[in-house]
Amino acid sequence: MAFPTTRMRRLRRTGGIRQMVREHRVSPADLIQPLFVCSGDGASVPIESLPGQAHHPADRAAEEARRVHAAGVPAVILFGIPDEKDEAASSAYAADGVVQNAVRAIRRAVPELVIVTDVCLCQYMSHGHCGVLRGGEVDNDLSLELLAETAVSHASAGADVVAPSDMMDGRVAAIRAALDGDGHSGVAIMAYSAKFASAFYGPFRDAAHSVPSEGDRRGYQLDPANGREALREALLDLEEGADMLMVKPALPYLDVLRSVREVTLAPLAAYQVSGEYAMIKAAAASGAMDERAAVLESLAAIKRAGADMIISYWAAEAAEWLH
Ligand code: PBG
Numbered sequence: 001m002a003f004p005t006t007r008m009r010r011l012r013r014t015g016g017i018r019q020m021v022r023e024h025r026v027s028p029a030d031l032i033q034p035l036f037v038c039s040g041d042g043a044s045v046p047i048e049s050l051p052g053q054a055h056h057p058a059d060r061a062a063e064e065a066r067r068v069h070a071a072g073v074p075a076v077i078l079f080g081i082p083d084e085k086d087e088a089a090s091s092a093y094a095a096d097g098v099v100q101n102a103v104r105a106i107r108r109a110v111p112e113l114v115i116v117t118d119v120c121l122c123q124y125m126s127h128g129h130c131g132v133l134r135g136g137e138v139d140n141d142l143s144l145e146l147l148a149e150t151a152v153s154h155a156s157a158g159a160d161v162v163a164p165s166d167m168m169d170g171r172v173a174a175i176r177a178a179l180d181g182d183g184h185s186g187v188a189i190m191a192y193s194a195k196f197a198s199a200f201y202g203p204f205r206d207a208a209h210s211v212p213s214e215g216d217r218r219g220y221q222l223d224p225a226n227g228r229e230a231l232r233e234a235l236l237d238l239e240e241g242a243d244m245l246m247v248k249p250a251l252p253y254l255d256v257l258r259s260v261r262e263v264t265l266a267p268l269a270a271y272q273v274s275g276e277y278a279m280i281k282a283a284a285a286s287g288a289m290d291e292r293a294a295v296l297e298s299l300a301a302i303k304r305a306g307a308d309m310i311i312s313y314w315a316a317e318a319a320e321w322l323h
Helices: 008-012 015-020 058-070 098-109 140-157 171-181 199-207 228-240 251-263 274-285 291-305 315-322
Strands: 031-038 054-057 075-080 114-119 132-134 137-139 161-164 188-195 244-248 268-272 309-312
Touching: 008 015, 031 058, 031 098, 031 315, 054 058, 058 075, 058 098, 058 315, 075 098, 098 114, 098 140, 114 140, 132 140, 137 140, 140 161, 140 171, 161 171, 171 188, 171 228, 188 228, 188 251, 199 274, 228 244, 228 251, 244 251, 251 268, 251 291, 268 291, 274 291, 291 309, 291 315, 309 315
Parallel strands: 031 054, 031 075, 031 309, 075 114, 114 161, 161 188, 188 244, 244 268, 268 309
Antiparallel strands: 132 137
């Protein structure tokens, strides 16, 4: 039965009907707020490349976490901005490191908030790579030990979920074994399974002071042209014991998100990254786009593609828009 009997516009006629036939809804409960945490006890310092985001000392991070929770967002993901960097990323797994301190402060302030921590070495390495450099290359197996140590130190501080973003082979299994060996069998792993070597991380690297001093990340992050390889990564992470998977960035990789969704029953996250944030912010600032509408449309598109959870710099703000 085609036109004129069938008329698709009937179900678009009023707001009520549109709401009734809506297939996907973004809820504040789907969102995860990234927070950048630093040392000290002073004021938060705004990040120029990410308007509206800031570096937060532990106490300020706890205040932000309270705001996030009050907005109905159930989780934060923490990124550390350490004072010291070296060739062994020592500040990544120090018991009183910036992330570890922030985890404790947030846990005290908002006990029920889910605390996810980004597990990577790039912000803590003097050379800015995600692993240990050896002969000009990132050594996979040496890096695993430090990543596992970092994950354990986050868990010891009270993290609920650790999220390795380094893209070393075997890191999920190494982290699972180290967590279990240290009495943290209840701490979950959210694997950045399909993390692409993307230009869309530009503002983050500026914010996190983690631009590699030499070379780039194409030797460990995925080639943006490869979809099947992303699926292999996702399946390997599940086999290694990942509890949740992630695709990153989000909007340019919705096809990957959809195909990962189709091969697993595990919870799936998407990361709307700093470049996606900066693009909409810039377009909105110039008057070319309506920020709120563009953000809500992007979040709906990410959900439609198959994400259960969305990491977004707009999380708390979008949650308020959604209420
Ligand atoms: C650390 C890390 C990065 C991001 C999340 N964790 C940067 C990178 O790999 O270069 C990017 C987040 C964003 O752009 O918002 N490895």
